[in-house]
Amino acid sequence: MLRHPDPEVLVVGAGPVGLVAALCLQRQGVRTEIIDMHRLAHQHSYALALHPRTLRILEEAGLSEAVIGAGRKLTKVAYYEGRERHAEIDYSALASEHPYLLVLRQSLLERAAEAALHQHGLEVRWGHRLQSLNAAAVPPQAEVAQLDQVASGYPVAHTEWVVARSETARPAYVIGADGYDSAVRRMAGIEMEEHGAGTVVSVFEVEAAGELPGEVRVMLDADTTSVYWPLEEGRCRWGFQIADAAGHEASMERLEQLIAARAPWCTARPTRIYWSTLALFATRVARSFGTGGVWLAGDAAHQAAPVGVHSMNSGLVEGRELAARMTQALRGGAGPGRLQEFASETRQAWQRLVGAEREVGALPGASAWVREARTRIVACVPASGDDLEPLLRQVGLTLAS
Ligand SMILES: Cc1cc2nc3c(=O)[nH]c(=O)nc-3n(C[C@H](O)[C@H](O)[C@H](O)COP(=O)(O)OP(=O)(O)OC[C@H]3O[C@@H](n4cnc5c(N)ncnc54)[C@H](O)[C@@H]3O)c2cc1C
Known part of the structure; x- marks a missing residue:
């Protein structure tokens, strides 16, 4: 079961976002627990690129050596229709310590983050599921169940998961990094705002x-x-x-x-x-990124079409920001208003990226093709934060109003 009877932060979900959030907390000496209902770690090679901004975050978390060496650096993204090459962006022109896109399988990133957590003395509690959450309580109350696999059935045997035991934790903060069907989000009563039909x-x-x-x-x-x-x-x-x-x-x-x-x-x-x-x-964003003691990061709070690799990359930044602001609040360095500030800024950034009201401007030199495809191109630039605007400008687009 849980290692601490009274963790300061409970991270729900040990995907890339939860692992990096837990690592940032643990490195700051915050009593952290991280649980995941699954037992098999690092099965997925789904999202496969890290933005320059994300690499800076991973560097701070002490992960850059393990990660950068394992990936492939790419500097160009080109935009085609049929055989025609209409536009390209070049990361090497970015004023960044990491002027490239790092192609790295999600499973390798997760493996590196879990190994770093282990080095810092924290183990993921695999096979532990968040059963219930009272998000309105101060501090929040989280019931965590340890799952066991049992074999049953005759004449056809099958295995199923049963709750072996459960425990109630009262952490000062819960981070819901539990993916697109987030139990934390549902239990906190936060709805998603849909933006379009989604992409198959x-x-x-x-x-x-x-x-x-x-x-x-x-x-x-x-x-x-x-x-x-x-x-x-x-x-x-x-x-x-x-x-x-x-x-x-x-x-x-x-x-x-x-x-x-x-x-x-x-x-x-x-x-x-x-x-x-x-x-x-899906293309959707949570109506709120959290309040009080319960906060969301990663796919739990947003999903987007995959080409820009936005959901995981922004999720990693969100995990790190939540960890930093929670650490400050726990150590008396800053008030909880900093978390609220994070939540509204992050939601606004997401609205700009996927919201129907986003406005993409075309600069004087933009080609007719780029003008026509501009909102689609913005969603397909694998970059975020301050790096996005200079890359967009290379093809004659701007988000600046
Ligand atoms: C086939 C496929 C291809 C993809 N390709 C791309 C791509 O090209 N580009 C891109 O940007 N993204 C892609 N993605 C999406 C990408 O994988 C996610 O954005 C990323 O995994 C999000 O990370 P996360 O940590 O927020 O959530 P997740 O990786 O989903 O991790 C959430 C974790 O929470 C755990 N959990 C859930 N509920 C509970 C609970 N109640 N209690 C305890 N634990 C719980 C889950 O077991 C899971 O391990 C792809 C996804 C798939 C399925």
């Missing part, structure tokens, strides 16, 4: 023969947005937006068809599909 994506991770471009390529046609990510030598990831789930088929034939239609510039031939899946990305 057919994802393929493949081995290919022939020359694979060493840059990210975003393909925008009239109705769909697709993306190509180079991975390690000879390997790449495709994400093709499709109309609905019926359009997904994890076969070589379907993959070749999609490449021919959306990426006619690709001369490499897929030789093996490592994995393929159908993913649905």
Whole structure:
């Protein structure tokens, strides 16, 4: 069960966001617990790029060495329609200690963060689920259940999860980093605000023969947005937006068809599909990022279409910000107003990124194609914070009003 009878902060969810938030807290000497209802860690290679701003955060958390060495640095993202290259952004022009995009599988980031947590003396409580949360209580009351797997059934045996025991914690703060179906968010009564219908994506991770471009390529046609990510030598990831789930088929034939239609510039031939899946990305933002003792970060608070890798990258920044402000509040250095400030600023930034009211300006030199596609391009720039505007300006766009 929990290590501390009275943790100062309980982090719910040990995905990338929860792990980094817990690491920042633990490094500051805050009594932290981190729980996750699953037992198998680091299964996913889903989100696969870290923004320059995120790399600065990971550096502060002591993770940059493990992470940067394991990833692939890319400096260019190009925007295509058919064979035509219409625009490109170049990260090497950024005034940043990390003027590049780091391609790194989510599972590797999680592994590095969990190893660093271990070095700092904190273990993730895997197989522990948040059962209930009284968010209005001061401090909040969180019931945590330890899950055990039992075998039952005859003549057909099966295994199921049962609650072995449970415990109530009263931490000063709870961070809900528990993903898109966040129990913390639901239990705190926070609703999501939807922005559009969401994006259905057919994802393929493949081995290919022939020359694979060493840059990210975003393909925008009239109705769909697709993306190509180079991975390690000879390997790449495709994400093709499709109309609905019926359009997904994890076969070589379907993959070749999609490449021919959306990426006619690709001369490499897929030789093996490592994995393929159908993913649905909603575009939504929580009406509030928290209040009192309960706060949200990452997919628990927002989701967006995948090309910009915004949800995980912003989530990592949010986890670090919450950890810093909670530490200050716990040590008497700042009032809880700093958390509220964080919540409203972060929500505003998300509204600007995905909200219907976002305004994207075109600068005088912007091409007709860029002008036409401008709101779609903004969602497809893998960058955040202060880095976003200078990169957008390279293609003739601006978010500044
Ligand atoms: C197939 C696929 C492809 C993807 N590709 C991309 C991409 O290309 N670009 C991109 O930006 N994003 C992508 N994503 C999304 C990306 O994986 C998420 O943005 C990222 O994982 C969010 O991290 P997180 O830490 O906020 O939440 P998560 O990684 O979802 O972690 C939440 C954790 O909370 C735990 N949890 C949930 N409820 C409870 C509870 N009640 N008690 C205890 N623990 C709980 C879960 O077990 C989970 O481990 C993809 C996702 C999928 C599924």
